[in-house]
Amino acid sequence: MMRAVSALGVAGVAAVANAQQDLTQFVLPDTGSIDGGNTFPGVSLPMGMVKLGPDLYTGSDSYSGYQKNGVFIGWSMLHESGTGGAPKYGVVSQMPVAGTVDNPLGNQSVTRSAPDETRVGYYKSSPANGITVELGATAKAGMYKYTFPDNTTEANVIVDVSHVLSSYRGMGLGQSYLGGNLTVETSDSGDFVRYTGAGSYDNGWNRAPKWTVYFCGYFDTAVTYQTFLGKDSDGDDLDQYSNATFVGSDDARLGAVFSFGDVKDITSRVGVSFISTDQACQNVDDQIPEDTTLETLENDAKTAWNDQVLSKITTTDTNTTRLNLLYSSLYHMNLIPTNKTGENPLWSSTEPYYDDIFTFWDIFRCTTALFHILQPVAWEEFLRSLVDIWKNEGFMPDARSSFFNGATQGGSNADNILADAYVKGMRGAIDWEQAYAAMQTDAETVPDNNNDPRDTSSSTKEGRGALPDWLEHGYITTKYGRSVSRSIEYAGNDFGLYQVALGLGKTDDAEKYLNRSRNWRNQWNPDMEALGFTGFLGPIDEDGNFVDQDPLDCGGCYWGDDYYEGLPIEYSFNAHHDMSTLIDYSGGADNFTARLQAFFDGDGLFDPGNEPSFTTPYLFHYAGRPDLSVSTSRAVAEQHYAPTPGGLPGNSDAGAMESWILWNMIGLYPVTGQPVFLVGSPWFEDLTIDLGGGKTLHITSSTTATSSSKRSGTKAASASDATAYQVQSLKVNGKDWDKAWVSWDDVFANGGTMEFVLGTDAADWATGDLPPSPATEAKSARL
16 A cells, blocks of 8 residues: 655654644545545645546456556546546546557556555656656646666557546446547657647546547657557457557547657656647646656645645644644545636636536535635635536536536535525625525426436436425325435425525525425334334335335435435434424434434444434434533544545545544534534644634633533543543633534634633533524524
8 A cells, every 4th residue: 555654753743733834744645545435646736627646457446546456557637536436537548668569459557566655746656567657736737757667678658548447337337438539749850749639538427428628748858659549349459550640539449659769767748628629738838837847746736735725724733643634634625626617618607617526415514514614715616616507507416527417316415505605604706696596496496307227216417306296295205216315305405495595585485495394304204113212214105105114224225225325214313404303203302312322332323434424423412412422423533534545434425524524623513504513522732723814713622630510321531541522611712601512603704712621521511502403493484
């Protein structure tokens, strides 16, 4: 496996943290890259279009291109990070080869001779053929640096336009190369100048139709070349292999072999664009001009990550492991979505454009709220981009990549994140009337069925495919796939519309959507039983009758089932806008607490690697037991997260896992769609969050040996456990605080301070109001 070096002494760590200098030293880009985490360990800028890294083949899907085993099949310019379903991108590839290349379509793969090395802005691979591959990148261009063995007599680089990351899961999601073109440009004297062209592809996890990427590449030394064209169905079947300067193709493999004789050091600069080859050339000429060094690119990348991302959270803490986890998580959370402003080929607009959203279903619970805080300018641009997509395509996405909406796993969760931004006061250049109209499209318009083989019952591309049932019955029947999990999400989506309608003075709409947000209650089956508790969200057949369902079993938990990637018991905790009702349905606060404890004690019921369980460890707050939220969430964090290649509990899901651990470390947890943050327990004695505009949230913690007011039912930690993390008292903005939650206005709108006193025993400190349950408390939107 690969490792980045982070071995500063205590004094060095403190100096870096205090001076807010090179925080990239704490980033381990390989964190979460193996064992199903699927993070991208290569080189990229924050939300950069180019993600330059290796593509490896093992016979299984390489979602980010990387795998810890297998063989190199190329190094390509575009990747995703932490996505599942099927690989996306892996295009604009190069492959170095020593010796004569008789057939570039033959097997050119090669194993490793040493683990890959990675640090922010730099990546190095050591293939077993003795060639060294080093990589650097900017937002829209990349650099390959090859070092060939001393005994090389013929150094070559294969540029394969038809190269793509393939899928081997047999789900029909595999990407296809659809055709392309390649031109090798030479001077009047015949000397190589550059190569340009384009490749078109389709599919991937969002079943996208044809999309095209353009490229423009240079080499820094004299070169001869031969272009090749071969049948896609037979990699050994060459149709053409010559020094022609242009080859066009509809579906046959296409590329060129560039040869350098006995040259040992070769550098290639490549730009990409989704608009044109001219723009690809402009991107590389502007961002990696001739004579740029790999060291310069690395230093520029470190500066970008330090300034734009890592310096947003600083601490004087000297615990290297915690700093590695903090800054590695911040790094991976900011790899995608991708800022493709100026690169949208579908329509002309003055609005920003963001792509590679994977997916709101994954990130709306805690990633988007953290983006709002740490990246307010980019986040406003992102929300404007969503509205612009709706204006030009009819629906906002729940997921989007390569300029195409899909796949929608549950509700229309763009509604949630727009509502979240609205109730927290984000205005700027967002046209909220237009944004609300986009949300209403989700709430009122049935999207066309895209006949996805995974679930042919309704659209998986965008919108709310099960809307007919929702509007007619106030629940979703088994006529539709994911009927129960979609019902609880539709309720949350409608609560988002209620919030924005209320703020815009649309009282009739607000009344309607408030009532619709309570429709999850219709899906509650009081006769379902498990673990000694009764009442869970259950399926309803097309005749309106509840279906027998084991709360601990979701069948396949897949697209055509009633619950998507989560058990019935998990989804039955997800009415976060209507928690007082949920607690009443569960038999009251004590019974709800017991139900939560049984859930976490049950074997394999809680899934830390799946988003429907993200908020559940914190729900003890609503029953007046924040101490149990703290102990449960801290146990999850310590058991399932580490700054290691295998240090995630599951697929990163585009930074969703990383944002969860970041909130845990900060000591707060957001309730999306509400200006509410549940108070947890910070990991650091001193933490500062830069809110922009000169505002900060400063969080401190000190420890006390014992608690003056212990809670019953909570096991006290021993000093040897180093678990003095239970809150004993809290001051907010210098005042004693007795609530286990804070509002946006309390600490984020204008900045603030939070001073924790922590101890090993649980204390009865939060005697004030419970966190709000707005869908329960609002008797009418007209009040």
